Amino acid sequence: MSLHASADEAAGLTRRHEKYERLVSVTLSLPRLKVAVAHPCDGASLDAVMEAFEMGLIEPVLVGPRDKTLAAAKDLGRDISALTIIDTPHSHASAQQAVDLVRTGKAEAVMKGSLHTDELMAAVVRREGGLRTARRISHCFVMDIPTHETPLIITDAAINIAPTLDEKVDIVQNAIDLGHALRLDEVRVAILSAIETVSSKVPSTIEAAALCKMADRGQITGGILDGPLALDNAIDLGAARIKNIKSPVAGQANVLVVPDLEAGNMLAKSLTFLADADAAGIVLGARVPVILTSRADSKITRLASCAIASLVASTQRAKLALPEV
Template sequence: MDRPLTAPDPDRHWHQTGAQHRRLIEATRDLSPLRTAVVHPCDAPSLAGALAAWREGLIEPLLIGPRARIEAAAEALGESLDALQLIDTPHSHASAERAVRLAADGEAEALMKGALHTDELMSAAVARQAGLRTERQMSHVYALDVPSYPRPLLISDAALHIAPDLATKADIIQNAIDLARAIGIDRPRVAVLSAVETVRATLPSTIEAAALCKMAERGQIEGGVLDGPLAIDNAVSLSAARQKGLDSAVAGQADILIAPDLEAANMVAKLLIHLAGAQAAGLVAGARVPIMLTSRADDVETRLASAALAQLLVRRQGEATAP
């Protein structure tokens, strides 16, 4: 009799890909759409994503870019733009600058990346004179719907900060916690990752992980439960955590993974997307408005989920600050 190649995994959980993201979209039904500057939607995928988010009631799009190119993209899709506002700009740099200016002036509640490079949009957004900076560093948060994981999994920072220092990591964590709370996770469990789960003088990421946990204990990071250093298996697998004897509220059931650097975060996220079938969404948090920083190759479902993240973040933060 043939034996199974592997023993059953008690951590194993399966749900339909995209089911968690669909629940996020459903959670926005009673919320008003975000006035969103869609930056340079000059190809069919980026324009289709913006129009789909509009029809779902997630955004009220303000299309910014070369009129002729946007209209050509709409024609290729068989779509009409008659009901939408379009601001004509000569090129992608001008599109980014105009969109950022609208957000800084309060005329847009969010930004959505279209068919331009990430660095074009982010260079305009982080410029000191742009008016979008806050007291925190901006950071990118992936929100992954992993079919084998029972909850949304947030990973940061995989796009902006190459080698963040301790203060920047604290902002990265706070931004991720705020997003997790906005999507309904009351007390997010944050795993600060390294290669091992013990503090070692020869491995700087373990020392920073321990310092970040102490910062959370002292109220310098709020709203979540931190543990670290944790190796990634101990962060997401209860079985692995128990085998290591880890007594932790985070180990094995993390909501948020904080990587030591951009390369590690990017590798973990991309591996889950391409080998584990995860559906990705994401945005930049920490600015005055959220920035939906989707890839030009992302499908409509990913763009919808990213728009839902932005809408939930803005509306929940508005509720928290309302008198």
């Protein structure tokens, strides 16, 4: 850090991981999440699983080639004798077996190991034998940005490449539900575009306006929507005031809905590499949460992803426990 860094910058840097640590702390009061870990055959994925297990976050079932899994544990110096290993011949089989554990009620979440995301998601979205629901599946990053007071949910930066308006309805609803699972007091959703006015020349502004009207009519519930909003107007009160934008969302959004995957991916990676942020990933809209981690993720980010999945699963259990009206 530069000797000329401001006090605010210094304070922000000391707050790195604080939001994730709070999430993990809250989750430790919940029952362990039963997680089917698909193909945990490298050190990074297996080490994160063991850390989450030892902390009391999850109860993992390791689904992958037994020899490779044991070899990864040996290389790490980890004792995995207390964990169940389901032997599979290859990564495709690992993904399907992990999904099958959910379908038979033996797991409440799926976690990506050392296989490709496409392999895991192919098993999740399979029409026969997958985990589809009526809801469109989408991805959310829960960003811990040191200089930003609250975590930011960014969607969708990993699954839906160019979502239609109808698909964005589900993407928004998934994010709102996640916000409630994370126990946000109020879920404030900014529908992002390059500008904050509606223009036929920028199609994403028209979709943003439509989504807000759909929320007014009860087609999207549980959150407060505003859009189109440019990024600065969404997260900075000063920028919103300069543009004279008055709404409960502008300047204080905690959910950012991007126009397409390219915009979301660039936004999340810009925050990660330029603002020292961490990005915990979760897939929603399936029967259970799917924990997506990257090989580049830090240990706290992987733990946060497990904590987020646990909070989502806890919310789902609570809904199932409610008496029918």
